[in-house]
Each structure stands twice: as structure tokens, then as C-alpha cells.
Amino acid sequence: MKRVLLVAMVLAVYVLHQDFWNWKSAQIVGFLPIGLAYHAAYSFLCAGMMFLLVKFAWPEHLEVEESHLPDSTQREVH
Numbered sequence: 001m002k003r004v005l006l007v008a009m010v011l012a013v014y015v016l017h018q019d020f021w022n023w024k025s026a027q028i029v030g031f032l033p034i035g036l037a038y039h040a041a042y043s044f045l046c047a048g049m050m051f052l053l054v055k056f057a058w059p060e061h062l063e064v065e066e067s068h069l070p071d072s073t074q075r076e077v078h
Helices: 002-017 034-057
Strands: none
Touching: 002 034
8 A cells, every 4th residue: 555655645746746737837926936836845744755755665675784785895814
């Protein structure tokens, strides 16, 4: 279920990136184009999505510490 939700989140963020609907709109706050404001908010959304993906979908085998791996640099030289 977690995987389905993460995939749905990625697809939703992908769809939200296609902001064809607001290019003819006026400026907000008097000087900021709506497209720029949208992409600033979208950047924060992407950062949050990446946080969730790393937290819940990062492969655990990549987090093995080096102390648990054999050390190839300390071999005896014959």
C-alpha cells in the first residue's frame, strides 16, 4: 500500500508540473508572474516529495556502514 501511495504521489506531482492553465493569468502581488510563483511553490512540493521518498522508499542495503564490510585496504602484503 505504501508503494502505491508513493507512486501516486510522484504521478500527481508530475501532472502538477504541467501548468498550462495559468499562463494567461495576471501577476500576483503586483510584480510576480503567476507562473514564477507557481514554480516556486512547486519546488517546495518537490522537496517535500523527495523527503518522503528518501524516508519511505530508500533501499536499506545502501545504508550498511563501512565497519560491517570487509576492509580491503588493510590486507597483508606478501
